[in-house]
Amino acid sequence: GGRREIQGEVLLGTRRMSSEIVFLGTGSSAGTPMISCLCDPDPKCIACISAAADEKSKNHRGNPSLLIAYAPRREEHSGDDGGEQANGTNGHHHAGDAGHEADGQRKHVVIDTGKTFKRAACKFFPLHRVRSVDAVILTHEHADATLGLDDMRETKSWGHNWKSVLKLPPTPVFCSLETYTCIQRVFPYLTTKPKPGEVVRMVSQLEFSMIEAFQTFEPVAGLHVRALPTVHGGDCMTFGFEFGAQDRVVYLSDFNQLSDETLAAVTSKPVHVLVLDCLRKEEDATTHIGLPSALKIAIQVKATRTLLVGMSHSFGDHDAVNKELGEREDLKGLDVQLAYDGLSIKVSL
Numbered sequence: 001g002g003r004r005e006i007q008g009e010v011l012l013g014t015r016r017m018s019s020e021i022v023f024l025g026t027g028s029s030a031g032t033p034m035i036s037c038l039c040d041p042d043p044k045c046i047a048c049i050s051a052a053a054d055e056k057s058k059n060h061r062g063n064p065s066l067l068i069a070y071a072p073r074r075e076e077h078s079g080d081d082g083g084e085q086a087n088g089t090n091g092h093h094h095a096g097d098a099g100h101e102a103d104g105q106r107k108h109v110v111i112d113t114g115k116t117f118k119r120a121a122c123k124f125f126p127l128h129r130v131r132s133v134d135a136v137i138l139t140h141e142h143a144d145a146t147l148g149l150d151d152m153r154e155t156k157s158w159g160h161n162w163k164s165v166l167k168l169p170p171t172p173v174f175c176s177l178e179t180y181t182c183i184q185r186v187f188p189y190l191t192t193k194p195k196p197g198e199v200v201r202m203v204s205q206l207e208f209s210m211i212e213a214f215q216t217f218e219p220v221a222g223l224h225v226r227a228l229p230t231v232h233g234g235d236c237m238t239f240g241f242e243f244g245a246q247d248r249v250v251y252l253s254d255f256n257q258l259s260d261e262t263l264a265a266v267t268s269k270p271v272h273v274l275v276l277d278c279l280r281k282e283e284d285a286t287t288h289i290g291l292p293s294a295l296k297i298a299i300q301v302k303a304t305r306t307l308l309v310g311m312s313h314s315f316g317d318h319d320a321v322n323k324e325l326g327e328r329e330d331l332k333g334l335d336v337q338l339a340y341d342g343l344s345i346k347v348s349l
Contacts, residue, residue, distance in 0.1 A: 029142065
């Protein structure tokens, strides 16, 4: 079916669908605008000038992050979220009960909580009635994917008697062993419990589960997510993710190489929404693919819709680039565009 876009919301086809994905961030690790561009006595960067002048500009970009607002199909939602889940989460879904009640049957999963997570959450969570986060999935250990874990404490309602919150089940976080090892060094207070006699502090309550390449796990009941390994520079393995039993979504945000096995997994079934890393317009970088490589993958996968993320400020103006993409002969019959912060897409998961 066709595609309609109304105030940042895209409806695919004509089906009624209650799940959605929301792009919380679509920029590079630095985001846009850049400090250096704004401090230039003679600024010339179109994207940074636009982003600085208007936070609603599609050139205003935070670190890559995706919100999955998942509404279980009626037969999946039994009202009992306390059952044991894969990877030892043991019914941690109670951590999201506030969000569940406030938004009908939806559960909220966030992929990556980077440096700009709090800003994005303050801006977009109220618009989508997100009261709490039920699970977090991390692509890798870098700052633009993990530093916002400290802000996860704000996704719970604390109040004056805040120590009672510490008794609630923690929020599940799914990541690789390499990512967890780095988080232990950066956030020791998030990965260890206070010992008897130590000061109890108001910090994010998290419980980590390790995932491996090509493993399928269940961050919330009914939503099956598969980890797709990618290479993000020679010394860093990252995960992309696929999910959606009906509308299949493939999210590949930080990589410069795809193995044959990962590409085969992506192309094994039709893709409804494909999200691809795309740092530069002209060429690949050392740790990220650029537009030429992203388009090559898009043409190979032939998703219903392909959205590019991770763009640096050097990409130029969002609307101008999308116009160029829409006019390219090699993309005829394909829908390939730059995503933007706040873009939401209704999907049936």
